[in-house]
Amino acid sequence: MADIKYAAYICSGCGIGDKLDVDALEKVATKEGKMAVVKSHPFLCSTEGVDLIKNDIANDGVTHVMIAACSRRAKAEAFTFPDNAVSRANLREGVIWVVAEGSEHDEVRQEMAEDYIRMGCAEIKKMTQPAGNPNKAQSKRIMVVGGGMSGMTAALAAADAGYEVVLIEKTAKLGGFASNLLKRVPFNAPYAEAQPTGVEELASKVSGHAKIKVHLNSTLSETAGAPGRFIAKIAQESGAIAEETVGAIVQATGFTPYDINKLTELGGGQANVVDQAGLEALAKAANSGAIKRADGKEVKSVVFVQCAGQRGSGGNGNGQHLEYCSGHCCATSIKQATYFKDANPDVDTIVMYLDLRVPGMGEDFYRSAQEKGVIFTKAKVNGVSGGLSGEMSCKVNFKDLILDEEATVDADLVVLATGQVANAGVNLDEWTATVTAAESGDAAAVQRKSELQKISVLNLNYRQGPDVPQFKYGFADSHFICFPYETRRTGIYAAGPARRPMDMFQAMEDATGAAMKAIQAVENATHGRAAHPRAWDLSFPKARLEGCTQCKRCTVECPFGAIDEDERRFPLFNEERCRRCGTCMGACPVRVISFENYSCDTVGMQIKAVNVPDEFEEKPRVLILACENDAYPALDMAGIQRLTYSAFVRAIPVRCLGSANTIWITDALNQGYDGVMMMGCKKGDDYQCHFVKGSEMAYYRMSKIDDTLKQLGLEPERVQTHEVAITDNARVARMIDEYVAQLTELGPSPMKGFG
Amino acid sequence: MTATYKNDFLKEVEANVEDGQWVKMCMQCGVCAGSCPLGPHWQHSPQKIFMMIRAGKREEVLTSDSMWMCTSCYNCIVRCPRKLPITHIMHGLANYAHRLGLAPKGQPTREIAKLFWDNIVKTGRVNELKFSLAMYFKDGFGQGVKNAMAMQGIGLGLMKAKRLNPMEMLGGHTCKDKGGIHKMIAKAREIEDRRKGLSGH
Ligand code: SF4
Ligand code: SF4
Ligand code: SF4
Ligand code: SF4
Numbered sequence: 001m002a003d004i005k006y007a008a009y010i011c012s013g014c015g016i017g018d019k020l021d022v023d024a025l026e027k028v029a030t031k032e033g034k035m036a037v038v039k040s041h042p043f044l045c046s047t048e049g050v051d052l053i054k055n056d057i058a059n060d061g062v063t064h065v066m067i068a069a070c071s072r073r074a075k076a077e078a079f080t081f082p083d084n085a086v087s088r089a090n091l092r093e094g095v096i097w098v099v100a101e102g103s104e105h106d107e108v109r110q111e112m113a114e115d116y117i118r119m120g121c122a123e124i125k126k127m128t129q130p131a132g133n134p135n136k137a138q139s140k141r142i143m144v145v146g147g148g149m150s151g152m153t154a155a156l157a158a159a160d161a162g163y164e165v166v167l168i169e170k171t172a173k174l175g176g177f178a179s180n181l182l183k184r185v186p187f188n189a190p191y192a193e194a195q196p197t198g199v200e201e202l203a204s205k206v207s208g209h210a211k212i213k214v215h216l217n218s219t220l221s222e223t224a225g226a227p228g229r230f231i232a233k234i235a236q237e238s239g240a241i242a243e244e245t246v247g248a249i250v251q252a253t254g255f256t257p258y259d260i261n262k263l264t265e266l267g268g269g270q271a272n273v274v275d276q277a278g279l280e281a282l283a284k285a286a287n288s289g290a291i292k293r294a295d296g297k298e299v300k301s302v303v304f305v306q307c308a309g310q311r312g313s314g315g316n317g318n319g320q321h322l323e324y325c326s327g328h329c330c331a332t333s334i335k336q337a338t339y340f341k342d343a344n345p346d347v348d349t350i351v352m353y354l355d356l357r358v359p360g361m362g363e364d365f366y367r368s369a370q371e372k373g374v375i376f377t378k379a380k381v382n383g384v385s386g387g388l389s390g391e392m393s394c395k396v397n398f399k400d401l402i403l404d405e406e407a408t409v410d411a412d413l414v415v416l417a418t419g420q421v422a423n424a425g426v427n428l429d430e431w432t433a434t435v436t437a438a439e440s441g442d443a444a445a446v447q448r449k450s451e452l453q454k455i456s457v458l459n460l461n462y463r464q465g466p467d468v469p470q471f472k473y474g475f476a477d478s479h480f481i482c483f484p485y486e487t488r489r490t491g492i493y494a495a496g497p498a499r500r501p502m503d504m505f506q507a508m509e510d511a512t513g514a515a516m517k518a519i520q521a522v523e524n525a526t527h528g529r530a531a532h533p534r535a536w537d538l539s540f541p542k543a544r545l546e547g548c549t550q551c552k553r554c555t556v557e558c559p560f561g562a563i564d565e566d567e568r569r570f571p572l573f574n575e576e577r578c579r580r581c582g583t584c585m586g587a588c589p590v591r592v593i594s595f596e597n598y599s600c601d602t603v604g605m606q607i608k609a610v611n612v613p614d615e616f617e618e619k620p621r622v623l624i625l626a627c628e629n630d631a632y633p634a635l636d637m638a639g640i641q642r643l644t645y646s647a648f649v650r651a652i653p654v655r656c657l658g659s660a661n662t663i664w665i666t667d668a669l670n671q672g673y674d675g676v677m678m679m680g681c682k683k684g685d686d687y688q689c690h691f692v693k694g695s696e697m698a699y700y701r702m703s704k705i706d707d708t709l710k711q712l713g714l715e716p717e718r719v720q721t722h723e724v725a726i727t728d729n730a731r732v733a734r735m736i737d738e739y740v741a742q743l744t745e746l747g748p749s750p751m752k753g754f755g
Numbered sequence: 756m757t758a759t760y761k762n763d764f765l766k767e768v769e770a771n772v773e774d775g776q777w778v779k780m781c782m783q784c785g786v787c788a789g790s791c792p793l794g795p796h797w798q799h800s801p802q803k804i805f806m807m808i809r810a811g812k813r814e815e816v817l818t819s820d821s822m823w824m825c826t827s828c829y830n831c832i833v834r835c836p837r838k839l840p841i842t843h844i845m846h847g848l849a850n851y852a853h854r855l856g857l858a859p860k861g862q863p864t865r866e867i868a869k870l871f872w873d874n875i876v877k878t879g880r881v882n883e884l885k886f887s888l889a890m891y892f893k894d895g896f897g898q899g900v901k902n903a904m905a906m907q908g909i910g911l912g913l914m915k916a917k918r919l920n921p922m923e924m925l926g927g928h929t930c931k932d933k934g935g936i937h938k939m940i941a942k943a944r945e946i947e948d949r950r951k952g953l954s955g956h
Contacts, residue, residue, distance in 0.1 A: 301761070348762050356782075367837075370780050375762065375809050378783055402783055402806040409760035 006124060007037035007062040008117070009053055011044035011069035011091070019096040020113045025068065028114045032609075033121025037062060045075040057084055064127065066120045068113075071636045072653065085127040085597060089113075089120030090651075093639035098733070099647045108619070108647035115610045115650055122609035126601040130539035133528035133575045137228020140522040141166060142515070143246040145220065145457060146423075148176020149199065149504055150496030151252035152206045153511035154518075158250075159211040163519060166244045167206065167214045168234060174203035174214065176254055182283040182339065184504050185331045191364035194335045197504075215242065223249070224461045226562075226576035227491030228525030247522030248491045250514045251468065251476065252507075253457050255420035255497035258322055263309045265318050266416055267384030271295065272394050273414045275308075276332050282413075283339045290343050293413055301348040301411045302340055303396050304333040305381045306356075308416035315354060316381045322419040324473055328503035329417035331362045334369045336415060341372040350409065352379040352398060378402050384414050420501040422475040424494070425457035425467030432465060460489070464561035468492055472685060475500050481688060483532055485514040488692055490531050490560050490577045491521045530580040533629065533690050534655070539595040540575040541584055547592040554584035554593060557658070559693035581691035582659025586698065591663060600661050603652055607664055610650050612672040615748040620674040620740060624651040625660050629690040630726040631679035637729035645736040649677070656680070657721075658694025662701055662708075665719055669712060672752035674743045678702065679724040679732070688725065695723070713750055717742065764811045771951055773847030774840045781805040787831035787841050797821045801831060801841045804848070817857040822848040823864040854951075866893055876940055879930035884923040 008029040012022045022040050029038045037056060041049045044067070056062040067079050068089035079086060091113050099109040140163060144155045147169030155165045173179070176199075183194035206212055217237035224231045227248055234242040260268040260275040267273035272293050274282065282291050282299075290298045306329065307314075309321030333351055340347040351374060358366050370376065379398040386394045394414045400407050431452055437445035453459065456466040468487040471477040476487050476494035485493040495514035496507035521531055530537040543554075554571050555563040562577035563584060571584075585593040591600045603625075613619040626632040632653040638645065654660055657680025665676055680695035682688040689695040702721045709716055720739065724732055768775040781802065788800030799807060799821040807816050825845040832842050849865070852858040858865055867890065874886045891906070892899030903910075913919035930936055 346762075348760075350760060366782075367780065370782075373762065373765075373779060375760075375765070375779065376782070377760070377806075377809065400806070400810065402803060403810065407759060407810070 003061060004063050005037070005061045006033075006035045006064045006066065006121070007039070007053075007056055007060075008033060008035040008066040008068065008121060009044055009049075010038070010040040010117070011042075011049070011067075012040050013043045013045075014070065014092050015096055016069070016091050017042065019109060020091065021110055024110065025091075025113060025117050028117045029066070029068075029121060032118055033066070034125075035066065035121055044069050045078045050078050053079075053081070057081060064124045066124045068117055068120055071632075071639075073633060073636055083129060085124060085129040087120045087124040087127060089116040090636075091116060093636040094651060095647075097639035097642055098635075098645050100644045105647065111611070111619075112647045112650070118609040118611070119606040119650065119652070122605035123602050126599060126605050128596045130537070130596045132538040133540060135575075136528045137226065137247065137525040137576050139228055139230070139245045139247040140164070140526060141244070141246040142248050142250065142518045142522065143168065143230065143232055143244065144250045144252060144515075146176065146252035146254055146496075146498075147171075147174040147203075147206075147214070147216075148252065148254045148496070148507075149178045149202070150254065150498075150507040150511040150514075151176065151250070152202045153508045154250045154252055154495055154515040155206055155212050156202070156209065157512045157515035158519060159209050161515070161519060163211070163522070165209075165212045166232070166246055167212055168218050168220060168232075169214065169216050170219050172217050174206055174216075175199045177277075178504060180277060180284075181280050183335065185328075185335050185362070186365060187505050189361070190368075191361040192368035194338060213244075218242075220457065220459050222461055223458045226525075226574040227521050227531070228576050230491070247525055248493070248518035249458070250493050250495055250511070250518050251424075251457060251487070251498055252495045252511055252514070253423040253425070253498045255422055255501070258309055258418040258421050260416060260418055262321065263317055263416060263418065265383060266305060266308050266316060266381065267386075267394060267414055268308075268416060270384075270386070270394070272386075272412065273384055273416060275416050275418045276329065276336060279336050279339075279413075279415045283336065286339075286343065288343060291340055291347075291413075297412060299340065299347060299412045301393070301409075302337075302350070302413045302415060303394070303409060303411040304337060304349075304351040304415045304417060305384065305396070306330060306333060306351065306353040306417045308381075308418050310417075310419040311354075316352075322421070322473070324419070324501065325357065326419035326501035327357065327359075327506075328501065329419065330357045331365060331503060333415065333417050334358065334362075334365055334374070337374040338369050338372055341369070341374060345373055348411075349374045350411075351376045352381055352396070354378070354380065354401075379407075382406075420497050422470075422473075422498050422501075423457065424470050424474055424476040424498050426452045426455050426465065427474065428465040428467065428469050431467075458492070460561075462489070462561045463555055463564045464558075468494065469561075477692065479687075479690070479692060482690065483517075485510070485517045486532060488560055490562065490579055491518075491525065493517045493521070525576045528575075530578065532579070534580045537580045539580060539597050540578050541573055541580075541582075541593050541595055543571055543573065543588075544592040544594075545570050547590050549590055551589060553587040553589065557587040557693070557697050558584050559658070559691050559697075579691060581656040581694050582654070583656060583691060583694045583697055586656075586659040586661045586694075586701070588661070591661060598655060598659075600663060603654065603664055604667055606652055607668050607673075608671065610671075610673075612752070614672075615752045618744075618748075620648050620743045620748065621672070622646075622649040622675045622677060622736075622740060622743065623664075623668045623673050624649050624677045624679060624736075625654050625657065625664065626651050626679045627657050627681055627690075627695070627724070628653040628655055630681050630688070631722075631724040631728075631732070633726050634679075634724055634728045634732045637726075638733045641729060643730060643733040645733040646740040648740050649736055656689065656691045656694035657698035658689075658691060658696075660698055660701075662705060665702075665705060666708060666712075669709075669714060669718065669749065669751055672749055674718065674746075674749045675739060676719045677736070677739060678719070678721045680721070682723045682725065715746060717746060718749065759811045760809075761811050764813045764816075765809055767813070768808050768848070768851075772844065772851045774843045775847060777839045777844060778805050778808050780837050781839055782837050784836060786834050786836065787839075790830045790834045791825075792828060792830065793824050793826060797824050801845065804845075805839075814857075816848070817852040817855060818859060819852075820859045820862045822846070822852075823858070823862050825849075876937070878928070878933060879936035880928050882923055882927045884919060884921070885927070 070092040071090045072088035143166045178199040184197045221235040222233040309317040312323045313319035378401040382397045493514040495511040564572040566572040683696040788802040822845040891902035
């Protein structure tokens with residue numbers, strides 16, 4: 001852009017003109033903001049108002065637009081000028097709607113508005129409109145890893161939507177775990193009878209689909225690249241390596257049943273104690289006749305032990321196995337109990353449960369099994385013994401929890417409802433530790449590393465390790481609430497039991513969702529745009545490598561593994577993998593990472609633009625850095641509801657609290673701000689951070705800032721970090737007022753006047 | 756002796772007890788147990804009775820006085836999420852235990868029911884005086900005199916109000932066709948027994 005021309009447009013509509021002195025605001029924009037053009041309009045978002053701006057852009061050479069009106073979250077469409085950088089000063093939600101009514105507040109209200117004008121002008125001067133990524137990715141093909149129910153469903157969903165699909169299956173046939181089932185739990189009304197699995201039909205649809213290419217007996221020996229340009233090396237049975245270029249990946253690698261041999265306390269490993277998979281095999285072999293044990297004896301009595309080695313100490317077993325509920329096994333046992341009753345109603349069939357969890361229409365299925373005479377006993381199973389030699393029956397010792405007494409029952413066969421263990425690949429923490437040890441020459445670690453490579457599903461050549469990061473218990477991490485399929489590797493979506501324990505119906509639903517996300521990802525990538533939640537964003541991080549100290553913090557802290565290392569050990573950004581959270585920018589100690597429209601400067605200059613009153617004015621000044629996903633909307637909502645909060649705060653939206661660089665805090669404190677409030681999403685295991693780790697990183701960094709504060713002679717209370725949810729509008733207003741009161745008590749910052 | 760946690764007793768109940776086929780449908784939520792106004796006085800709540808049947812505890816169930824405690828208030832039926840006709844099952848179980856001679860001896864509900872039945876089948880009408888006296892004297896002559904003395908005031912009051920006629924002691928009202936009534940009852944029993952598979956008895 002040759003000549004840069006800054007223009008400010010101030011709206012006096014929506015009551016702004018009644019509450020504020022707009023002439024004075026214009027003066028601030030001209031004199032202090034140094035805007036070349038400054039105009040006000042009574043209804044700026046109207047066609048007429050927008051045309052005013054468009055006209056200045058077209059005919060007056062305006063390149064950069066500062067709009068002082070409502071929140072940047074409002075009227076976004078009207079105030080989008082595709083070729084121009086735009087900053088917004090929030091006078092409506094951020095000032096007139098939240099500052100208390102009455103003329104006694106006129107002064108502080110006006111001061112607040114003037115500061116937001118100064119901030120908007122300072123920000124726009126540091127912004128450029130993103131030009132977009134010149135190397136747009138090309139591939140719209142979707143690779144599905146895993147040919148089970150989830151994988152086949154995802155492949156069909158994508159292919160039916162018109163996308164080419166490459167499906168990788170490690171065994172010799174499609175079907176996965178479902179192929180081993182006699183029947184499935186019913187999907188439709190009246191939910192009374194087990195249904196055929198449908199796996200054969202699905203498999204033949206997949207194999208016959210013109211848009212689906214199936215690689216059987218194949219695994220991924222390497223996956224490189226990024227959304228829109230992944231290159232997958234596919235190791236085939238013959239030893240040959242096929243190569244496919246794909247745009248996005250659905251990981252539908254399913255689960256493995258928990259090893260029954262580990263459940264010795266429940267008879268695991270003994271001849272007539274099987275898991276649910278084992279029972280399916282017996283039922284299939286029976287071919288709708290009487291079900292027989294492995295030794296050929298017809299089963300006349302069977303006991304199902306629910307929650308076997310699941311739900312920690314709340315389940316059955318010694319509590320040393322799985323901590324979670326696998327969700328499907330109650331309904332699965334009900335289904336299997338009806339196998340017996342359907343073949344022979346005289347078989348004594350007892351299901352010993354702790355809580356029968358049959359969500360949705362499972363309740364109807366449960367009732368139908370009761371009608372068939374399956375007996376449900378609420379019991380804690382203490383042990384299973386016998387079943388060692390052919391003729392001997394098993395003995396189940398249990399406590400009847402209704403009758404409150406110990407009891408024993410004999411059975412020909414015991415079925416343990418064991419849980420699902422995710423096939424999510426390598427645990428990256430273990431990977432990192434192993435690689436580090438291997439590099440220092442530890443022979444065992446070298447050995448383990450090659451084992452891990454074999455366990456790996458994707459074999460990503462990312463610096464951060466070969467698979468998607470896992471959540472606790474080994475399932476692929478994904479944002480449970482907002483973006484369930486999104487893993488922490490952009491363009492790679494997890495579906496089915498690799499993501500969380502689930503039944504077949506849920507897995508198929510999941511797979512469809514993941515396929516849709518994969519389609520979104522390839523479309524965004526080919527447009528050079530980010531993925532969720534900044535899908536429109538054409539900016540991407542740029543690093544001034546000449547300043548980089550190779551500390552590697554950005555590569556480690558990026559929640560999405562977007563940054564590799566080049567040959568010279570500098571960070572190598574993969575734009576398509578980047579979600580534009582800015583965590584790398586917040587991490588960088590020498591501040592060389594920035595976006596065209598968001599940088600240490602766009603925020604830093606806003607902080608500096610604020611007029612900080614001196615210690616005698618008794619007007620504390622508080623900086624709020626608010627996450628744009630939750631905290632900033634909550635602040636806006638406070639305004640929309642006309643909740644009031646102190647006019648001493650100045651709020652700046654940030655992409656993610658993880659993008660907050662500590663320089664902003666020290667700058668603010670040096671300048672005499674009395675306090676800083678950082679507002680981000682919930683962190684930890686039940687995180688709500690849209691960028692998964694961003695708010696956690698912010699907390700971590702802020703936990704280290706105490707020393708800096710001490711050096712400056714400041715109280716630790718002067719910097720606060722809060723978790724704020726989007727619904728916290730009332731709370732956030734209260735928090736602000738409490739904090740301002742606390743700061744008033746503390747007295748003005750000793751830094752005032754030194755800045 | 757029935758093996759525990761086998762289905763034999765459940766099947767027996769299904770075959771012989773009124774609405775017994777519902778027992779397997781109980782989901783052990785405990786709503787009935789929490790709803791029964793007599794709950795605290797029962798040894799086993801309906802919920803537990805159903806579990807005991809499923810656990811094969813034949814003796815314990817049939818000799819229990821629990822189901823005899825049911826007052827037919829229908830609270831449980833109204834509330835059971837599985838729509839079990841609990842009240843009817845309670846009576847069915849009591850009746851079955853009685854038929855088998857397993858019901859607890861001297862259980863008051865059972866005694867009163869018996870006295871009432873014996874009283875009404877004689878003439879086709881309840882002879883209230885005889886019924887009350889039979890109740891007073893059910894635990895022996897001495898106790899009967901004591902009971903009668905205790906109730907004296909009420910008895911005299913009823914007489915004054917012409918609600919009780921001492922002359923009923925001597926035979927009292929009967930139906931027009933006493934023989935017909937007896938035949939009807941015999942026939943009904945025959946049908947009922949056939950239904951329960953107890954021909955003869
Ligand atoms: S689904 Fe049922 S059997 Fe499986 S862990 Fe959960 S409660 Fe236990
Ligand atoms: S930290 Fe965020 S902005 Fe930086 S590279 Fe990773 S995803 Fe992109
Ligand atoms: S009907 Fe009988 S069992 Fe049911 S609540 Fe009333 S007294 Fe209890
Ligand atoms: S309320 Fe019904 S389902 Fe619940 S315990 Fe009683 S009988 Fe069973």
